[in-house]
Amino acid sequence: MAEFPKRFDFREAEPRIYQRWMDEGCFGAAVAPDGTVRDPKRAQARPFVIVIPPPNITGRLHMGHALNNTVQDVLIRYHRMDGDDAVWIPGTDHAGIATQTVVKKQLDAKGVDYRELGREQMIANIWEWRAEFGDAILEQLRKMGCSCDWERTRFTMDEGMNAAVRRCFVNLYDRGLVYRGKRIVNWCPVDRTALSDDEVEKQDEKGKMFHLRYPLAQDRSRWMVVATTRPETMFGDVAVAVHPEDDRYKELVGTAVILPLMDKAIPVIADPHADPEKGTGVVKITPAHDPNDFEVGLRNNLPIVDVMNDDATLNELVPGRYQGMDRYAARRKILEELEAAELLEKVEEHVLAIGRSYRSKVPIEFRLSDQWFVKMAPLAEMALQANGYEQAEEGWARKTPDAGVAFHPDRFEKVYLHWLSNIRDWCISRQIWWGHRVPAWHHLETGEILVGEGEPERVRDAPEEWRQDEDVLDTWFSSWLWPMSTLGWPERTPDFERYYPTSVLSTAKDIIFFWVARMNFAGLGFEDRLPYQDVYLHSTIADDRGVTMSKSKGNGIDPLTLIEGATLDQLKRPVQEALPSNAKEILRRLEKNFPEGFEAVGADAMRWTLIFSITEGENVRLALQRFLEGRSFVTKLWNGAGRIISSLEAESDRSVAPGEPTDEDAWILARVDRTSRTVRAGLDGFDFGNVAQELYRLVWDDYCSWALELSKTRLTGEDSVERLGVLRVMGSALADILRMLHPIVPFVTEELWSRLVPAMDRLDLWLGDPPTSKQLIRDRFPPGDGPDRADVEHRFAILQRFVSAIRQLRSQYRVKDSERIVVHVKPLEADTAPMLERCRSAVSFLAKLDRVELVEARSKGMAAHYDPAFELYLDLSRYVDLSEELARLDKDIGRTEKELGATSGKLANASFVERAPADKVQETRNREAELKEKLEKLAATRAELAEVA
């Protein structure tokens, strides 16, 4: 027999195979970006397009990426094989603040202050960094086997993207959808920049709640008590608020109180923001230093008093003795002075959520500043209408069920709707350098603002009078154009004309608002079309205890550990770096489970495990051990296929015609065909977990455990007609199995394909059409259009039950496989005898029989197994004490009686017979008869054996 390695050597094969796919241009679309047709046939086909969620250039591959990109690759490979013009567009995101921070850190380490470098030099440094490290994650995707069209790789800051962003900004500005306004932002007083919410680390910290007395203007001997955690902002107070329904303070609304230390009168207003249940029910309103107060200020037309400088010292609007003082020093002094004036009523311990800059670790300050905004309501309305919603009396109601974007799982439709109907304007400006600069110019004298895709003429004419806006745009402001801009938008490129809108977006559910919804807005807002048809939202990856994997918890699994392996020390490192509270326990488990480290399992095993584990639930729990199961599957496939391939390669007789498929041949072919229908439906419906389960059963149970075992007698026999016959069936079935598995485990299937196809070609053994390609990646996906073979599947099920029954008896009575036994069979169905006749040698092989004898009745003293299709008798006298067999029979009798009781009980219930559908009643009657008969037989057998014993 030809040589076939015991294991798939993925370390050697994966890079080699990937390189070959690249060399032969297997990933490219039918039409090149410049419009040149590369594959005329496919250029006529339906495009299937996925645009990758661009990973950050600072990013490294984690399990979430691994899952998401495996899903995308599965879809792309499936559609490519199915004849679509499949294209997967890769790229990366410039990730504004994250990248700037990484480079700033590097400079810090060298003792360089990036501010001194200046804007231009800093940006140049970031570009350098990006050139060196920015594509690392794409390299990792290649290791995973992702079949992206690398020729189309884009970056959110490349030139075309920049043009797209400017076009988009100007367009929205002209439509009145981009505006400039004041807003409270998270401000870092150390780095003196605004931070996005993601860049703020929120944590509960112990603090104090201060109750301050604000005297009434009309009677300074009385006061209102406000509770605050931030007394230092009191100089910016412009009102105190009470709830409109709060009877305690009703008559004070409309009067004024005196702001202590300032001796300034501020109004008492009624606003629902004041919660009568909290604190004293009276809240001070400081619009410049609190987001809620800002809203209250707007509602009540209050002035805004900003009392801080950009480094969080107090400014010139506070009493002179406080000016220039740090916020915390000011707090202490304020409290002292209030106490002295008997205006500090009490101080309580209080736990509150403090936001700190993830960079400087200093508490952030809420700071009022000028920002750019996108008006979201009109865009959200378009999105709602696109998904078939119309304004109804109570919010939005869906009138057209299948309109717009389809979410998978569909419950996310609700999440999407909820966000759309409670939309808030989007602050798009950031006070950093790395990003798309706001295309607006401010007049130095008048403050007039000009907006333009390029430098406006008036700016060019008098450059000294204007300066460009210093801010850059939020990273998502380029991301929301991604499905369009990657294809060349706003230009009408061949790519855009052919491949927009795209087909599927696959991403994590936590960015449904940040990204998915906004992409929908951009698509509708600029092109009147949604950017894709389907959105697949995959589960979050959690560890085996259900805790979401994250770097800070140290519980993540590095995909490269799976692909390349890791030593125990390497496994421990993330835990030691993160130092979670249960670090000791995790480390101990690692030491116990992986004393020698973790041996690589390869990209296929990783991909398989991920797809196999997907459920529709909130998260997917994965432990390192689970990937070993994936490896077992790959090895099983490898060995099962190898058995057939080596027989094919070793076959020397080409002089005879292969035998016609037998019944069991027809069965495995029918199973393959049925599975291909299930798999297609599953992939079309984004039901990945189920697809993998079906394929697992097909490979492990049907192909390896039954078909392959059954084929062995013919495979190793002298009859070359039979040999070629079974090789033809098993080889052709294997080809379809490899085709179906290829999207999930591309490497091992491609490798097996490269040996299967020449071997089959050599013997000219294909059932049906031969493959269309030497490369599996380019071959066709099984159509699943075979005839229904329920008859064959029924007959085969009898055979399986027959073999299993004998195996059970053998195992129970410890009859060794080496002991060939004789069984007696009484057929009860027309199919039974011919089937046993045809499969005689195969069945004997599986059940380790000497022979099967067809009989009319049980001989005395024999054990019996009763099946609807046959009765099986076995002379156990040589192996077992009859009392043991009696016990076994009693158990069976008990089980049967119990089920019969339930079944008869049902039929005794008049309303069941009356009301249940006729076919169900008949089914139950049949079952009852079957059970009665079986019980009778068992009882008779028992009585007879008892007599003998």
Next chain:
RNA sequence: GGGCGGGUAGCUCAGUUGGUAGAGCGGCGCCUUUACACGGCGCAUGUCGCAGGUUCGAGCCCUGUCCUGCCCACCA
């Protein structure tokens, strides 16, 4: 506070329009049988969170309730 999930075998999870509860892993027993010990064969295990209701019949539908995870809002 609002919303969305999940609670089924020791563990991780399937369970199609209501009609006899399933898989993988783990466990136990046997087997170094020539594709595979990353293997083969067999066995065991469930008051389907709890309480009501609808129904001839409920893991599945309805109501309530407990536990748990996530998202949004808020935290003076």
